[in-house]
Amino acid sequence: MYSHLPSLNGLRVFEAAARHLSFKMAATELQLTPTAVSHQIRNLEAHLDMPLFIRHTRAVELTPAGQTLFETSRQVLRQIDQTLTGLGVGRQSLTINAAQGFASLWLAQHLPDFQNRYPDLRVSVSQSDEPAIEATDINITRQSPATSPPALKLPEQFGLYASPAYLARKQTHQTLMQVRHQSQPEVINWQSWQQAYGTFREAQLIEFDREDQLLQACLAGQGLALTSSLLVSTQVENGWLKPCLPEKVLSGSGYQVITSADNKRAVRLLLEWLSEQLGITQTAV
Template sequence: MFKHLPSLTSIKAFEASARLKSFKLAAEELNVSPTAISHQIRSLEDALHLKLFLRHTRSVSLTSEGELLADTATRVLRELMLTVNVITETADTLRISTTNSFAAMWLVPNLGDFHNMVPKIDIQIRANDELNNLEADKGIDMVIRYGTFTNQPEAELLINESQGCFATPRYWQDLNKREDWTFLCVKWKNTRLTQQNYQELLEGVVPDNKHFTIRYYNDENQILQAALAGQGIAILSELLVKMPLSQGWLRQGLDEVSNTLTGLDYYCIIPERSRHNQTAFGFLDWLKNRIAC
């Protein structure tokens, strides 16, 4: 069935070279000589009758065929590594830093899916809203951050956030009977984050015959808990309220408000010292697929 596939050794050499964009760095990672890497790549190209790399004086780059193969090779090798960890009962630890809100409202509720796939990986979560110094803090393998994504080499975008208005079914049912609508909004402790002008936004969409009050919190999880208690309409990330929406605890409404809201980005950074950590990249693949669900 698989007799026409290239050898795993050549695929590993190709994947490392493509990811690191260097035969020399690939050789160091795989603990072989650069000559051996070059030989494996050449053998793979000959077997496929394709040119996978463009050789430059001090670097290499992928051809279009090489890019396609690299994406598949990386994904398949990571899945293979995770499966090998499972069947050999090899314990591994992945230390993740993220915001309090993302940890409580999305990551922890979804981790069961990852543990069902890879039960031997120990996920340790450090939740705080301070920016970590990744170079100084050696106890972090991966950071999931919230803010404005910039296309830096070590960062990968997870999702462009969409925001909406969420309240309990009972609150929506009684909304038109209420003279005063209460909105539950975030005021970021992190001054680097863009603050939404909720007062101006709501003045433009709340009916003239209604009054509104804005109650501010500096943590999205507190907003969620207030909304679940029926205290008002939460303005929150659609990503973070997926579970209470699926359970029917909250419903979305006021599309005219949602359509004027702008969100920020969730993105992942794996520091340079962890770029060899295939568990981190395997978790990143799971994270992207789970968020896209």
């Protein structure tokens, strides 16, 4: 059965050489030498007893038989690869522990883009304001352990945000909203805002335990929120929230990305993706 089939490795080398129409480029892709690629092609041609390439001085082209075999081998190899990916073969896991506000308000909004780019990665996300004790590939927190320099620093500023509905209403007295307990070194609240800018002194104050609660209240038009520009970036981009007094901001501590396995492909890809999304530069590799 299947007595005419050549070796799978030979077909893989042939498919790469036919796709590039270059033994040298196929060798680079497959991490082989051009001589090894040429040897594999000659073995395949000998097995089939027919030429697959017309060899010129600086180029190759497919024979009619080579073109037919290329179209079939490309389809079959792609189907095999998709089947193995579906079975989980070669899939790499990526575990992320992120501060609750960042995980729910930024990462959850943007992670589908990362997963669409790299469908072979299995991503698992947990939420905690403290670095995970168990083995975790990436920790995203407001403070990093002294023994682990951050691979990335994610900057942020604190500003005022409100829904269009809230801004459209004529307010006799402003309703100011903030997070009660902030997990960052400096205290950024309405008191520190008023010390810096002296606005909204006569207002009602509402406090929440978490950033996601604050954001939901802000989206519902319940008041003016003092919150992180990073955490509300998606809502601002979509027009669901608007910055108020954008020229007046307070600098926050931002987030730090700590990795435990920088040489892991999934970690490297996530760091590159975060840098791209936020327009920042990696500080360590």
